Amino acid sequence: MDFAYDATTEELRGRLLRFMDEHVHPAEAVAHEQLAGAADEWTRPPVLAELKAEARRQGLWNLFLPDAEHGAGLTNLQYAPLAEITGRSPQLAPEALNCAAPDTGNMEVLAMFGTERQKQRWLRPLLEGEIRSAFCMTEPEVASSDATNIATSIRRDGDSYVINGRKWWSTGAMDPNCAVFIVMGKTDPDADRHRQQSMVLVPRDTPGVTVRRGMRVFGYTDGSHGGHAEVVFDDVRVPADNLVAGEGEGFAIAQARLGPGRIHHCMRLIGTAERALELMCRRANERVAFGRPIAHQGVVQEWIAESRVRIEQARLLVLKTAWLMDTVGNKGAHTEIQAIKIATPLMAEWVLDKAIQVHGAGGVSQDFPLAQLWASARTLRLADGPDEVHRMSLAKRELKRHRA
Template sequence: MDFAYDARTEELRGELTRFLTEHVYPAEPVHAEQAATGDPWSRTPVLAELKAEARKRGLWNLFLPDPRYGAGLTNLQYAPLAELTGRSPHLAPEAVNCAAPDTGNMELLAEFGSDAQRERWLMPLLEGEIRSAFCMTEPEVASSDATNIATRITRDGDEYVINGRKWWSSGAMDPRCEIFIVMGKTDPDADRHRQQSMVLVPRDTPGVTVRRGMHVFGYTDGTHGGHAEIDFTDVRVPAANLIGAEGTGFAIAQARLGPGRIHHCMRLIGMAERALELLCRRANDRIAFGRPLAEQGVVREWIAESRVRIEQARLLVLKTAWLMDTVGNKGAHTEIQAIKIATPAMAEWVIDKAIQGYGGAGVSQDTPLAALWAQTRTLRLADGPDEVHRNSLAKRELRRWLP
């Protein structure tokens, strides 16, 4: 079993590491200052500069395995690159056009969209000219069960009419967001997994009202384009805006969320690595009770345990990526659920210990740790809460041993 990365991956890792060191990390305080003084949902000027530099270096659309649209990398090749972008999750992913929710929406359009839909929406997303939103979660139902969604999508001649309310619609607060992918019910009487469909709704369609932006532990989460609460009131779109066929919305959602889950987990490894690096630097520099923190037994225990947990999670993520490449997302379902459970919990633990090592500075704006923790904790809910994945994983395991 060979654990080495191939030559192309190593080349891209080196280029991406240089890009982070020379441009992204120095831009973090600039980005924070610009975000604090401007529209909290808009992109900062320094981010535009980073995107231009990334494109110049060939670091663009790394996540898409289809060479017609992206870099043509496998999941296993992309995993260590996504890990590196996770070290600066509020800048690096978007700088290389690999930020959620656009990544999932681009994958969805590439796989399920019509030629016209890809030409109109996928191509400008690939170019980074616009952003998009994914509208699935609703405030009035338990959205951990996606079959609960109540938004109605009703056929009326050559149009669909959409009525409902969504929230946590990632990407919708960005002023450059031009298209919403909306999931709703087209046939409430069908099988529970065949009731849903997806339609494309341009942001400026009459009847679309963005009510407010949702905050995440007090953060705007502007990197993801923010998260909006949106009303759809008698919204009419052409029937050609349907993605796939009626009744395939649930299956498309699952196909979209699979790669999204592993991408989040890849970046979480990088977030944990950044936190551990910061903890080690702090431990070496800070004196408490007459000696460096690095000589305190409890701090050494944190550091050792962090390394063990990161390595365990990385190996499971890489195995999952390999399975997705070799047997497909369905064949890797167990491992996808396992990493979605394990990786956020790991990163949350490591970041928490780094925060503890920094004391008051750890929860302030003077380090990236508070924002890293908020994003990590949120990922125990996003793309399905821990409990749903644990329940599904347990049922799958139990079926193996039925008499």
């Protein structure tokens, strides 16, 4: 394993770091002001359109997609340090580069499993940043950490599928530019438990689709992912050729989608933790308590040192996972994907907590980004599978290796 950055990665890192310093970070305060005065809390700040245009002009666009036909053609190992940089400003940077969830995962699904018609209708405008999308999997009535529990019905009726059910935490659905949902539901409740589910493309304006409300994250309006919504599907009818892949393929598609999604989240979280550590060090050097800078306090020094150790440990594990995904595939990297999904959000949450503590009351205020970053990091211990499910699965794999 060689984690040294190759020439392509170094060149893109340099361009992306300049883009962050010259455009993204200065736009954070502007975006905050624009959203504070917006009539619709789920709207995207106008400055984001400027960032997108500049990112496209600089060739910093669709970096996440390894498919050279549709994306930048980077490996996971090449993309990892770039995603880390965007994690320093998760509310703006990923979307500015057209590398924000859930569109990234939805584009990967369409690129891997979509028909030519589906690619032309939905993948092309997503790649161009003309529309956004939503992913509808989680349901309020069942424990969705077990995807086989999903109860939404997708019933074949002639040349159509009819969808009935209720979803929530449907990421992307609150974005005013969201045009299509990827909906997971059951087409055959009597099949093998991993062959009951299918995925279908549902245009947002289809009769019977009701976006009931937006879901807040610890009180925050999380627009960076297009918001999270409760969505009701009441006799929603779509053409049969809106089915993704085939009936019974939904669970397998979800697993294929979630592997890259999990590592992308972890890559960005490392950047989030780096920014938290940077803010913690600056604050510790500037603030004076009991006659000297709080950086001189042993407990603060311990937090700073421990933060660096934890960040480096997580980064190495994420890089190893990226390398394995590139060399042996997602299935071969399954253990490591689960490990980073457990370890990285916990690491980022811990570093952010200590940065908040060093900032005192300011740390929980809107004057610093730490509280919102903490809320996002804490949420990722639930998104794409809760810690406990990943631990259970990982333990079973370890036990199996040693079973006679």
